[in-house]
């Protein structure tokens with residue numbers, strides 16, 4: 155997740171000490187073999203360059219210039235992923251079928267929940283329904299929305315406000331009373347910019363996760379921060395507890411953010427609102443599936459240019475692709491058991507409808523290539 159602390163510099167930059175870019179052979183080994191999915195055969199995509207290697211770092215803030223990522227091969231995932239274990243996950247309260255092969259055979263009632271945190275009705279907000287459709291197609295697991303939590307602003311403070319009528323939807327210890335808590339935040343009087351403290355927000359979300367949740371992601375248009383020295387954080391996940399919170403605040407292409415002051419934001423209003431919305435949606439969709447990927451046990455990808463690559467700052471995040479590389483596609487295909495081509499076809503329709511032209515072109519070519527094999 156992007157966490158911006160220092161100024162960016164351009165040019166050739168070495169990887170973090172200890173990190174070694176995987177060789178071609180290591181990449182192919184990381185994909186793992188599975189004859190049932192011939193389109194994952196590395197020989198079948200090599201020449202068309204659908205999956206270029208992970209790029210060299212160009213900024214000292216790039217993820218791999220900062221972190222010595224180990225990488226997680228398909229084989230590693232099979233042995234590490236708690237969702238594929240024959241033992242029920244510690245925090246799960248729902249029905250469990252030990253011998254099930256896929257995540258939904260093991261947890262037949264399992265769902266991914268998205269929860270709107272604060273207002274999503276503004277002109278440049280992403281439509282929640284669109285996010286749900288996309289995540290469901292991309293991941294192949296049922297995705298549902300939970301009733302939103304209102305964030306009320308009073309005297310430059312933010313209050314988390316649960317509606318008592320919604321308490322049945324949440325999985326908890328909710329009382330019948332309206333619950334209202336102040337959430338730690340910071341406010342700058344000059345720019346009127348406000349940020350929510352991420353760890354406290356995450357704690358609150360953890361208390362309302364429904365029993366049938368595989369995981370729950372709170373989404374907000376509020377800007378987030380972790381500690382006082384941060385400019386911002388994109389969000390935070392608490393893997394063990396299957397809960398995460400993410401902000402789309404910095405995904406608006408009309409906004410520019412200072413690299414020194416958290417509250418310093420300028421808006422370029424010359425951009426058309428449809429272009430603005432398209433880009434916000436594309437960036438939000440990518441963030442969402444990357445983060446749910448982590449909650450499903452997938453680590454950062456070091457093998458190819460991939461949706462699961464780590465990103466150290468916004469421009470690195472923006473240049474990364476929407477698609478999964480063969481290593482990570484293989485992981486999620488095994489976890490969920492979908493048909494790869496069918497999934498691509500659903501995504502092609504989604505990209506077309508939402509004018510995500512680059513993604514549409516890639517996935518259409520990919521389908522063409524696989525089906526002509």
Ligand SMILES: [Zn+2]
Nearest residue numbers: 155448454464
């Ligand atoms: Zn990540």
Ligand SMILES: [Zn+2]
Nearest residue numbers: 455460479482
């Ligand atoms: Zn990958």
